[in-house]
Amino acid sequence: MRAVGVREFGGPEVLRVLELPDPEPAKDEVLIRVHAAAVNPTDTMLRTGATVARFNGRQPPYVPGMDAAGVVERLGSGVDDRLRVGQRVIALVVPYGPRGGAYAERIVVPAASVVPAPEGADFPAAATLLMNAMTARVALNLLALRPGQTLAVTGAAGAFGGYAVQLAKADGLRVIADAAPADEGLVRALGADEVVARGDDVADRIRKLAPNGVDGLADGAVLHHLALPAIADGGQLAVVRGWSGPADRDITVHPVVVANSAADTAALDRLARQAEDGTLTLRVARVLPAAEAAEAHRQLAAGGIRGRLVLDLATGLADGPA
Incomplete structure (x- = not known):
């Protein structure tokens, strides 16, 4: 599996396409094929090392990303019928554990952090919501x-x-x-x-x-x-x-x-339904290929972005720098 992440902290140029083991869902977890991941300021803080203490000594590589939209590929044991294989979903991802963040072709997250995507929203728009x-x-x-x-x-x-x-x-x-x-x-x-x-x-x-x-x-x-x-x-x-x-x-x-609220399923689902009924507005500034994550981080740092930059992971990742 390919992902975008860092082996050392620094500027946008440290983001690289990484080859990582395919993740497997454990009990109460969900495997998601990611189609889109939003780029947030928290991602740049992870990249620079500003939040290194949250890794609790875990060694790199580190994969950023707290917002993912995609399709359920597999359910771990214990996941109830709220979620199903093939379902369009969004997830609030905490990137500081061994599972890493949302900038990956596939992610495993607790089922409690996954809710059905808002009806009528495409994957890039849906990815801008939860975090x-x-x-x-x-x-x-x-x-x-x-x-x-x-x-x-x-x-x-x-x-x-x-x-x-x-x-x-x-x-x-x-x-x-x-x-x-x-x-x-x-x-x-x-x-x-x-x-x-x-x-x-x-x-x-x-x-x-x-x-x-x-x-x-x-x-x-x-x-x-x-x-x-x-x-x-x-x-x-x-x-x-x-x-x-x-x-x-x-x-x-x-x-x-x-x-601390990433597993508040009821609140996450309520937000998705509020996006569905128009209470919340999903705003996409630009969609970039995931291999251009470094450019997305540069654009975010330059300021003036209204809405969210989104990485497209649906078409796979090319070799080389992100």
Whole structure:
């Protein structure tokens, strides 16, 4: 089996096409023939070694990728009839264990992390859903706002931010979101009630719309302490890069770790059905051959991507650098 991964950490150029043993599903696991894998910032962090501690001393090669869409090829023992061979599925993949990540022709994942793909979505679109939407769902759960309360979302034009806006509106929240001028129409279309200009001083602009501060803030722009002034005393902040404060004024900081929810089958399936009914919008920026994973990482690092870059694994992998 071929996969795209790294034997050493570094820039995009360290990504290589690897020949790996064919995986076999054990009890309660599913073997998936991958057709598409989304490219996320977490993948670049794995590639650079920023998350090396999560491997717990396991040696390379390491295969990135947390979002996969494909077809069930085999079921391990103990998997119930919720899944079947030949079924179109999506999976939230945790790439730090010995099974590796989603940039592979075939992956084995716990059955609990696999749900039917949204009806009407092709494989590239379906692959863009679970990691970012589940991160947004976990963030909103941690913030625990009530219908009618106000949420601010930074980085609202990104994948996490866009899903946070849409899920918050589905939860009955008022949403103030940030955007660059070119993205304002997009963010409004996602459902934001009010849009302010993005930037390090976005908290001041949010306060003009919510003079007492917002009840909670989902920080997709990774502003951390710069976001705190937008939040009301006793309010909540959800962050996606592990920052834990300090925060004053009794503001609670919630680091979001999506891997802890990778086996929450009910929540994953709910997200897939929300993509199916139009509550969530699947956004593909570009599809590249999997052998061009290095180029996908370069494009992601360059910024300005709206939607997700997706690797096509349906046609196999060529020899040589990725």
